[in-house]
Amino acid sequence: MKRRLIILISLLFILACVDVLAIGLSPYSIKVPYTAGESVNVSISLINNAKEPRNATLQVGGEDASWVKYPNEYYFLDASASREVILTINFPQDAEPGMHRINLAAKEMPSSVKGTGISVFGEVSGNIDIMVPYPGTYARISVSGKNANVNEQMQLEVNVNNLGKRTIEHMIISAATYDKNQADIEKISEALESIEPGESYNAKIPLKSQLYSAGDYKAVVSGRYGILTTNEGIFEFRVGHLFINISNIVFLQQSGGLYKISFDVQSEWNAAIENVYATVEIFDKNNQQVNLLKTPSINLGPWEKNTLSAFFDAANLAEELYDARITLSYGEKTTAINVPFSKMKPTQAFSESTFVMVVILILILIINYLWMKNKKKNKPSINSDYRL
């Protein structure tokens, strides 16, 4: 028998003190207007929140990183201190219109890198966004808002950005809302005053809340200026009502006569609902209540979906069809639903049919074994001996 060598290997990791890394970058997002051929200084701070001094680096990346000049060096950061770094952006005479992003990465390193097991570095990122204006007039529009409940005040928050080189005069904003079947609900127009190049305008367009019943809606907003039209801004929103829907009701047979009932509950209200619970009543064919159970209570956030469940003992119930009535209670309101419940035969760990199958399998194996043995006995013998 061949013996296996037992190899003992010692892994050596040099012990190191626990160093905390704590790096920050402020501000992490800077917007700088493009001024062709000019330079602009941008100040950012590298922050060390650790209780010990640290070394950090600042890296500038992206397609337009060459626009930025900065002292590319190791920065020594005192404990719990920050250090200002000045970046000089040299704008070229010509640049492609649109958004240009310069990436920033402040990296902090452990006090000792060599021979310290797994060395960890911390890095936080930031960016400088430079908008190079489009020639002529060019505007983009976006729309946002909030979900609401029926009869609550609603408004669309529209933002128009002048990304061109000319002033935009007399823009007409058109907003239209639709329900989930694309049926028109409301059409609104609003005139804006002038928007200077590089500037934006925020408009709040109120909606007539009485037109909106509970449901899902979509707002489409665009702006027209002269012969030009902006992009379409789309905002999907929901109008809620105080109702919790019950769905996906499942009866699961557990061991013995124990059953588990579980069902999903989904809030259609745009606010939290506290103390949501359900009672489940089981009625027999004579409409006599044979079981009553209550689920634990839960809180539901706005539009939140969750699952309620409860166990009940049906061992003493006959194997027939019952009617289960689920009543969900929340505040002053309830949601009720009736579902059929069929009492099944209790499951057995080892059923009769399984037992029969196992016996047949064993018989086949025995017959096979006897047949092989018989066949071997009838073969001629070979008078030879092998030794390995």
Add this chain to the structure above:
Amino acid sequence: MKQLSDRTVSLFLALAIFSAVGGLVAILIETGGDLELLTGLATTQTAIVNVTIQGLSAITISQSNIDFGTGTLTAGAAATPVNTTANAANANPSTFSEPGPLNVTNDGNTDLNITINGTLPAVWLGAGSTYEWAGNAGVESTSCPATNLTTARTPFSNTLTRVCANLTFSDGADQVSIHIFLNISNSATAVEHNDPAVLIRADACTGPC
């Protein structure tokens, strides 16, 4: 001399009080802010206080070195598992230490997307070993909800892989933990092994994270 009735005296008293109070009100209305005798009177009716708070993207990582110490591989086993989650009750084999996970805390004022990368195990542990990480909720489970957190054991790779898609910043306990798992092959050599470059990166969620 005829004495004044009590009723008349009361009337005079009411008139005197009314005149005194009315006169004081008239003086205050007329002189307004120019009345130098009144100190602390605001010279304008409203004041505006401007406070600009800069965006801060910042993280703290609980340790800069994961140190498993020195140990012996399990005899006869194809590989020896070592991890940061081990504790006194469930210790790493041999004398390997239990350094604990990397706790990453959001110290800024913006939600962060946390990613990680590292060196491939074949490079620093040798062929046959595995080197994985797994995210876990920190001290506050709501800081990185389960849907945003990678909890499955994930092999380290050269590219940044998401740990938590949206680590919130609401308080000082906004934390996610990263556990590290090694399965050291029995063919690993008896020398010091180091991964010199595990990077934990935080990107501010300026839009949807």
